[in-house]
């Protein structure tokens with residue numbers, strides 16, 4: 069029997085297949101009832117109505133059943149709301165490697181002062197091209213390859229890329 073936390077943490081996001089739900093930060097808790105052995109998983113959707121959540125719930129149940137934990141409960145919690153800050157450092161690196169621009173974490177943005185020598189740095193600098201690193205990017209469409217991503221284009225290398233919507 070595999071540890072339920074381990075089994076659930078390995079489930080990949082159905083839309084961004086390079087990243088696990090744990091790295092994406094939507095996995096909140098995995099609890100096992102000591103008396104009954106029943107596993108309860110708590111997840112927070114990346115945004116309300118994300119169609120991938122049904123797939124994720126089914127994938128979690130399947131992974132737990134394969135690990136020897138049938139009849140798992142998957143609970144969805146909306147508060148506190150998921151934010152892109154919850155993506156782990158490893159997750160951000162994987163997103164970047166896959167050509168998906170990971171949104172800058174608020175804690176990272178905090179290290180770049182808004183005013184340095186009187187210069188106001190616009191927050192849009194956060195969207196960098198995952199291919200060449202240029203900040204000269206523009207949003208082409210609010211919807212990229214999936215509803216959770218927006219389509220952006222780099223003005224430096226002219227390549228389009230998916231940007232995970234920052235919330």
Ligand SMILES: [Zn+2]
Nearest residue numbers: 197200222225
């Ligand atoms: Zn570029």
